[in-house]
Amino acid sequence: xxxxxxxxxxxxxxxxxxxxxxxxxxxxxxxxxxxxxVTVFVAGSTAxxxxxxxxxxxxxxxxxxxxxxxxRNLTYQHNERWGDGNGYAHIRASLLGPSLAxxxxxxxxxxxxxxxxxxxxxxxxxxxREVILQIxxx
Amino acid sequence: xxxxxxxxxxxxxxxxxxxxxxxxxxxxxxxxxxxxxVTVFVAGSTAxxxxxxxxxxxxxxxxxxxxxxxxRNLTYQHNERWGDGNGYAHIRASLLGPSLAxxxxxxxxxxxxxxxxxxxxxxxxxxxREVILQIxxx
Amino acid sequence: xxxxxxxxxxxxxxxxxxxxxxxxxxxxxxxxxxxxxVTVFVAGSTAxxxxxxxxxxxxxxxxxxxxxxxxRNLTYQHNERWGDGNGYAHIRASLLGPSLAxxxxxxxxxxxxxxxxxxxxxxxxxxxREVILQIxxx
Numbered sequence: 001x002x003x004x005x006x007x008x009x010x011x012x013x014x015x016x017x018x019x020x021x022x023x024x025x026x027x028x029x030x031x032x033x034x035x036x037x038v039t040v041f042v043a044g045s046t047a048x049x050x051x052x053x054x055x056x057x058x059x060x061x062x063x064x065x066x067x068x069x070x071x072r073n074l075t076y077q078h079n080e081r082w083g084d085g086n087g088y089a090h091i092r093a094s095l096l097g098p099s100l101a102x103x104x105x106x107x108x109x110x111x112x113x114x115x116x117x118x119x120x121x122x123x124x125x126x127x128x129r130e131v132i133l134q135i136x137x138x
Numbered sequence: 139x140x141x142x143x144x145x146x147x148x149x150x151x152x153x154x155x156x157x158x159x160x161x162x163x164x165x166x167x168x169x170x171x172x173x174x175x176v177t178v179f180v181a182g183s184t185a186x187x188x189x190x191x192x193x194x195x196x197x198x199x200x201x202x203x204x205x206x207x208x209x210r211n212l213t214y215q216h217n218e219r220w221g222d223g224n225g226y227a228h229i230r231a232s233l234l235g236p237s238l239a240x241x242x243x244x245x246x247x248x249x250x251x252x253x254x255x256x257x258x259x260x261x262x263x264x265x266x267r268e269v270i271l272q273i274x275x276x
Numbered sequence: 277x278x279x280x281x282x283x284x285x286x287x288x289x290x291x292x293x294x295x296x297x298x299x300x301x302x303x304x305x306x307x308x309x310x311x312x313x314v315t316v317f318v319a320g321s322t323a324x325x326x327x328x329x330x331x332x333x334x335x336x337x338x339x340x341x342x343x344x345x346x347x348r349n350l351t352y353q354h355n356e357r358w359g360d361g362n363g364y365a366h367i368r369a370s371l372l373g374p375s376l377a378x379x380x381x382x383x384x385x386x387x388x389x390x391x392x393x394x395x396x397x398x399x400x401x402x403x404x405r406e407v408i409l410q411i412x413x414x
Contacts, residue, residue: 001414039379044390050232051232052183057216058215061225081333082331090337091334091337091341097373103270134313137140138140189373191321193354195355196354196366199363234371241280243280248406250320
C-alpha cells in the first residue's frame with residue numbers, strides 16, 4: 001500500500017527552518033496503513049531535510065554551523081558562472097541531503113520525544129517548496 | 139510484507155560509535171522476506187546513523203572531524219537557554235542524520251566488504267538508545 | 277512489488293562525481309510499478325550519494341567544500357595503521373552517506389528541475405562501483 005502526498009510550504013529562504021512533523025504525523029494517522037515508513041523528500045537543489053529538536057537555540061546554532069562550514073560569502077564557481085549568488089545554498093543542500101525515511105507503527109511516527117522533522121531552505125530568496133510524503137506499509 | 143524490530147543499545151555518549159551490522163543482518167536473515175530494504179532509524183536528537191569501515195583508526199578520525207567542524211566548546215544558544223551542555227551533540231546529529239536505507243537480496247545486505255552500519259551517540263552522557271529496524275520487501 | 281537493479285560505474289576516484297539520474301529514471305520507467313520509492317545505495321565505504329544541480333561550477337564548489345572540511349593531507353589514524361592514504365575519503369563518505377530515497381509517481385521521479393542524483397567517489401584511485409537501485413511500489 002502506497003500513498004503519495006505533497007505539502008507546499010512558503011519559505012523565506014536564507015536558512016528558514018520549518019517543522020513539518022505535525023503534517024507528516026497527520027498524513028500517517030489518516031492513511032489506512034498500520035506500520036511502515038514515510039519517505040520525506042524535498043524537491044529542489046537548495047533545500048534539505050533532517051531531524052532536530054526544534055527550538056530557537058538550536059535553530060540559531062544550526063545556522064551558525066552552516067555559516068562556519070559553507071560560508072555565504074566565499075567565492076563559488078556556481079556564482080561566477082550563473083550570477084545567482086546562491087552557490088553556498090546548493091552546497092549546503094547537497095551535504096545535508098534531500099530525503100529522510102521515518103518508520104511508524106500503529107500509525108504513529110517512531111520519533112524521539114524531542115525529535116522533529118524539519119525542512120531547511122538555504123536559498124537566498126523566498127521560495128515555494130514541494131515536499132513529498134510517501135507512505136509505504138501495510 | 140513489513141517487519142518492525144527494535145534494538146536497544148547502551149552507549150557511553152561522547153561520540154561512542156557502535157557497529158550494529160550483525161544485528162541488522164540477523165534480523166534480515168530471520169525475516170521471511172527475500173529482497174527489500176531495511177530502514178535503520180535512531181530515535182532521539184543527539185545520535186545519528188551512517189556506514190563506515192569500522193576500525194579504530196577511522197573511529198578516531200571520525201571523532202576528530204566532528205571536533206573540527208562542530209566543536210564541543212563553542213558557544214551554543216541551546217546551551218545558553220537550556221543549560222544541558224550538549225548543543226554540539228544536537229548539531230552533529232542533525233548534520234549526520236538519523237536514518238539509513240540499506241537494500242538486501244536473497245536475505246543478504248548489499249553492503250560493501252568493508253562497510254559497516256554504525257550508530258554514533260554524540261550526547262554528553264550515557265544513553266539508552268532505541269534503534270528501529272524496519273524490513274520491507276517480498 | 278520490488279525490483280532490484282545494479283549499475284556499475286567506473287570512476288577516477290579523487291572526488292569524481294557522476295550523474296546517474298538518467299539511469300535511475302530509465303529503470304523506474306521500465307519497471308511495472310506506478311508509484312513508489314527508489315532507494316539508491318552505493319556499496320563501499322569511500323563513496324557517497326546525494327542530489328545536486330549537476331554543472332561544472334557546483335562540481336568544483338562541492339570538491340572545494342570537502343577539501344576545506346575534510347582535507348586530504350591531515351594526519352589520519354586510518355592512514356597510520358593501514359598505509360593506504362585514503363582516510364579522508366572514508367570520512368567524507370561517512371559524512372555524506374551511502375543512500376538516498378527518491379519517490380516517484382506515474383513512473384516519473386519527483387525531483388526538482390535542477391536536481392540530479394549523483395554518486396561521488398572520494399577514494400584516491402580508480403574504482404569500479406556497484407550502485408544498487410531498489411524500486412519498491414505498486
